[in-house]
Amino acid sequence: MATPLEDAPPTLAQGRQLLLKREDAHELGAFKWRGALPSLERYRDAGASAVITASTGNHGAATAWAAQRTGLRAVVYVPDQASRAKLDLLEQLGAEVRPAGADVDEAKDAARAHAERDGLPFFEDGAEPAQFEGYASIGRELVEQLGEAPALTIVPVGNGALLIGVARGLGGGAALGVVSKGAPVMALSVEAGRPVECDVCETFADGLAVRVAVPLAVEELVELGTPFVQVSERAIAQALGAFASAGIRVEGSTGAGLAALSQAPTDGPVVLIVTGRNIDDALFRRAVEDPESFPD
Numbered sequence: 001m002a003t004p005l006e007d008a009p010p011t012l013a014q015g016r017q018l019l020l021k022r023e024d025a026h027e028l029g030a031f032k033w034r035g036a037l038p039s040l041e042r043y044r045d046a047g048a049s050a051v052i053t054a055s056t057g058n059h060g061a062a063t064a065w066a067a068q069r070t071g072l073r074a075v076v077y078v079p080d081q082a083s084r085a086k087l088d089l090l091e092q093l094g095a096e097v098r099p100a101g102a103d104v105d106e107a108k109d110a111a112r113a114h115a116e117r118d119g120l121p122f123f124e125d126g127a128e129p130a131q132f133e134g135y136a137s138i139g140r141e142l143v144e145q146l147g148e149a150p151a152l153t154i155v156p157v158g159n160g161a162l163l164i165g166v167a168r169g170l171g172g173g174a175a176l177g178v179v180s181k182g183a184p185v186m187a188l189s190v191e192a193g194r195p196v197e198c199d200v201c202e203t204f205a206d207g208l209a210v211r212v213a214v215p216l217a218v219e220e221l222v223e224l225g226t227p228f229v230q231v232s233e234r235a236i237a238q239a240l241g242a243f244a245s246a247g248i249r250v251e252g253s254t255g256a257g258l259a260a261l262s263q264a265p266t267d268g269p270v271v272l273i274v275t276g277r278n279i280d281d282a283l284f285r286r287a288v289e290d291p292e293s294f295p296d
Contacts, residue, residue: 001026003026005142005145007020009248016264017269018271019272021138023274023275028089030061031135031273032125033062033066034131035131037065040063041066043123048120052077052111052115053077054077054100054110054125055078055107056104057278058207058278059125061090068093074095074096075096075114078100078104079107089278104211126160126217133165133168134165135166136165138169142271149171150173150268151173151174151270153273154178154257154271155175155178156177156207156254159214160217160218160220164217164221164224176227176228176260178260180230181231181233184198185201186217186218189218190218194222195215204237204287205236206251208253229260233295236252239254240279241287241288243258249279250274250275254276
C-alpha cells in the first residue's frame with residue numbers, strides 16, 4: 001500500500017515547503033512492515049518455521065505482523081525498558097515476547113544466541129538486505145507522488161536501514177540522515193568510514209536508540225555518501241509538541257526529523273518521513289508538556 005504524502009501544516013513547516021510522508025498511516029502505525037514482510041518471505045522460502053529477532057518495539061511488531069502472513073512463529077527479544085505501548089502491540093500480534101538486557105543491543109545478543117542454539121534465522125534489523133529493498137519503495141513512491149525526486153528527504157536513523165532504502169528508491173535524490181546526540185553511533189561510524197565503538201545510547205526516541213552499529217548498514221551508507229545531522233533530546237521533545245499542536249501524534253524518531261529541518265541545506269521541497277506514531281502516553285505527555293526536562 002502507498003502511504004499518503006501531504007503538505008505539512010504551516011506551524012510545522014517553519015517557512016519551508018515541507019511535505020509529510022505518512023508512514024504512520026499503516027495499521028501498525030510505523031514503516032517497519034515494508035522491510036519485515038520480504039525478509040520473512042525469504043526465510044519461509046528457505047524452509048524456516050520460526051524467526052528470532054530483537055527490537056525496541058516497531059521492528060518486533062512488524063516481524064510479528066509479517067509472521068502471521070507467512071505462517072512463521074515470531075520470537076521477539078526486547079530490552080527491559082521497552083515501551084509499554086509497543087509491547088502491547090507485540091502481544092496483540094501473537095509474538096512470543098522475551099525481555100532481555102538493558103538495551104536493544106543486549107537483547108540482540110540474547111536473540112542471536114537463541115537462534116544459533118535452535119538453528120533458526122536471526123532477523124537483525126538493519127542487517128537484512130531484503131529490508132533495504134522494502135524501504136526503497138518509500139523513495140519510489142515519493143518520486144511517483146511528486147512527479148520527481150524532492151529536493152531533500154529527511155530520514156530519522158536508528159540502524160540505518162530506512163535511510164539506505166529511501167536513498168536507493170529516490171534514484172539520486174538527496175537525503176539527510178538524523179540521529180540523536182544521545183545515540184550518535186551511526187553518524188560517527190559513517191563519518192569514520194567504518195563501525196566505531198560508542199557507549200552512548202541515551203535517547204527517549206527508542207527508534208533511534210542504537211549503541212552498536214550494524215556493519216552492513218555502515219558500509220552501505222558510506223557508499224551512498226549521505227550526510228548526517230545530530231539533534232538534542234530537548235529539540236526532539238519540542239518537535240513532538242509542535243506535531244501535537246498540529247493534531248498529529250508521532251514518536252520520537254519523527255520528532256528528530258522535524259528538529260533537523262532548520263539544518264536542511266536546501267530551499268526546495270523537503271519531505272519528512274513520519275516514521276510512526278507508537279509512543280507511550282506518559283512519555284508523550286512529558287515531551288509535549290515539559291520539553292525543558294530533556295537535555296539540550
